[in-house]
Amino acid sequence: MTEIPFEAASADDVVGRRDDFVAAVRDHAGQLARDLARLQGGDYGREAFRTDDGTWTLKHEAGDLEFLRFEGAKTDVYVVSTKQAPEPEALATALADYEAFVDAWDEWVAGYEGLLDDVPSEFPAPASTAEVVAERDRIVAAMRATADRMAGELHRYEGTDYGSYTARVDGTRWELKWEADRASYLRVGGEGGTYLLSQYGPPSAESVREYAGGFEGFVTAFDDHVAELEAAMKGLDVGE
Known part of the structure; x- marks a missing residue:
């Protein structure tokens, strides 16, 4: 049998690093998904966060991260999803904007501060039906x-x-x-x-x-x- 006189490069290293990045984002964004569920209430929810380079959409189901999607001028990619892993180049483009996404999250959460300050917390006793x-x-x-x-x-x-x-x-x-x-x-x-x-x-x-x-x-x-x-x-x- 004739041997091929060269070796093809392995994608293992790239795939391994890609999976490590996705796992790290899944853990981090998973906490955001849990906080989003606690804040919004309900079993399902999503929220969009805009940055200078695009829009991030965070979706949860019963508090678990369903997906994290980045839509930018150069790429549209599900950074985290239940379907498939992202393409490495698209992932790299999205992760370059991830810090801006977290800043947008922080700004969004800050918008809720003081929202309940003037809401009464003491109420009249209800009449008894006894x-x-x-x-x-x-x-x-x-x-x-x-x-x-x-x-x-x-x-x-x-x-x-x-x-x-x-x-x-x-x-x-x-x-x-x-x-x-x-x-x-x-x-x-x-x-x-x-x-x-x-x-x-x-x-x-x-x-x-x-x-x-x-x-x-x-x-x-x-x-x-x-x-x-x-x-x-x-x-x-x-x-x-």
Whole structure:
């Protein structure tokens, strides 16, 4: 086999130095990214910093450096990114302006000094919701006790562990679903309506105020339903 009579220069040294510079910038700019995230808030953010030679864009994701980009007259390069390492010559051009970028950062941060000096840090005490919540809970507990008793009666009469009873009160659909002798839920307004009783949590005080009167009508409708069942049973003649 014929040997090539010369050796090609290795790029290892250049690549190694390039990677060292990128790692150093990643560490330094990474701290700036964390500070940017703390200052701006949110999970994502970016900020542009202008120098005499170009514009630096710093972007973070959840406080971690996403990329650092330099856009100048002679080059446009991602100094740090998650995609690929920069070309060495473009990196060298960008790093010649890196100190100016840091100066622009310092000036930008200084612009926030004194921003909160006149902002009040003492506030009036908010009114307590304890009283209205206690009253809401008292009414809901009374509804729960009545609905559970209705559920028990339905469970005993129907002989099934699950079921529902519906009635219309002033044109609005009410539904009581039972599981054994306990109300699984009490819903007003059909699917997508308001749950006055459920396994997830109490209704709002506004909903209780709006529908408490209707609940009385719902119970009355239930009582009428039971009375009709009793009348129908009394009319049966099974003979001897």
